[in-house]
Amino acid sequence: MKAAYRVAVLASGGGTNLQALIDACRDSAPARVVLVLSDNPKAGALARAREAGVPAQVLADPADGRRLTEALGSYQVDLAVLAGYLKLVPRDVVDAFAGRMINIHPALLPSFGGRGMYGHRVHEAVLASGATVSGCSVHLVSAEYDRGPIVAQWPVPVAREDTPESLAQRVLTFEHQLLIAVVLAAARAGGVVRLVPRASGFGPTVDLVPASSESRKLGAQSRTL
Numbered sequence: 407m408k409a410a411y412r413v414a415v416l417a418s419g420g421g422t423n424l425q426a427l428i429d430a431c432r433d434s435a436p437a438r439v440v441l442v443l444s445d446n447p448k449a450g451a452l453a454r455a456r457e458a459g460v461p462a463q464v465l466a467d468p469a470d471g472r473r474l475t476e477a478l479g480s481y482q483v484d485l486a487v488l489a490g491y492l493k494l495v496p497r498d499v500v501d502a503f504a505g506r507m508i509n510i511h512p513a514l515l516p517s518f519g520g521r522g523m524y525g526h527r528v529h530e531a532v533l534a535s536g537a538t539v540s541g542c543s544v545h546l547v548s549a550e551y552d553r554g555p556i557v558a559q560w561p562v563p564v565a566r567e568d569t570p571e572s573l574a575q576r577v578l579t580f581e582h583q584l585l586i587a588v589v590l591a592a593a594r595a596g597g598v599v600r601l602v603p604r605a606s607g608f609g610p611t612v613d614l615v616p617a618s619s620e621s622r623k624l625g626a627q628s629r630t631l
């Protein structure tokens with residue numbers, strides 16, 4: 407039996423994306439959440455980790471790349487997932503995890519992303535723009551906020567009567583499914599692979615497949631993409 411793909415989740419907030427991953431990565435799933443890290447000692451994500459029996463640590467200094475690299479290394483992490491993590495990852499850690507660190511963002515990057523664009527600010531900007539479609543994106547982490555190569559995206563309709571809260575809630579349900587699809591595909595491929603929506607169209611569940619057969623693990627391409 408192949409060892410499970412070891413996933414660490416970094417989260418600053420409530421941790422519903424973390425919870426979705428914990429719930430999806432158990433039993434016969436090819437991935438496991440083995441570590442949760444947070445810059446915020448009060449993060450709901452830490453409580454979720456404790457509840458699920460997943461080791462969790464608070465990063466006293468999120469800018470301390472050595473400490474972060476040590477924590478990820480000591481748990482033999484294969485993939486680091488930023489899920490509502492609000493701190494910039496130090497450059498040396500981004501380099502050490504090139505192609506093996508992803509972030510989920512509640513909009514269709516590169517639109518509505520970058521420094522300061524998080525939480526409700528994103529959805530307020532989408533509504534202010536008049537966009538009729540928003541969505542969510544998973545991308546490889548680079549040294550700049552929300553600027554790494556896109557791994558997978560999913561569109562989410564904007565309703566005329568939407569508020570930032572109602573749009574955030576709708577997008578969040580698709581984030582959970584997109585993130586699970588990306589992590590399980592990476593576990594099966596042994597590395598992050600790009601996912602594209604299947605022709606079956608926009609349905610209630612996220613239905614994604616690895617990009618065409620010649621697509622290599624993004625880890626190898628991450629520097630060139």
Ligand code: GRF
Pocket residue numbers: 417419420421422423424489490491510511512524525578581
């Ligand atoms: C999500 O919308 C995620 O895209 C953004 O922060 C939010 C985290 O939500 N980066 P949660 O803590 O996973 O519930």
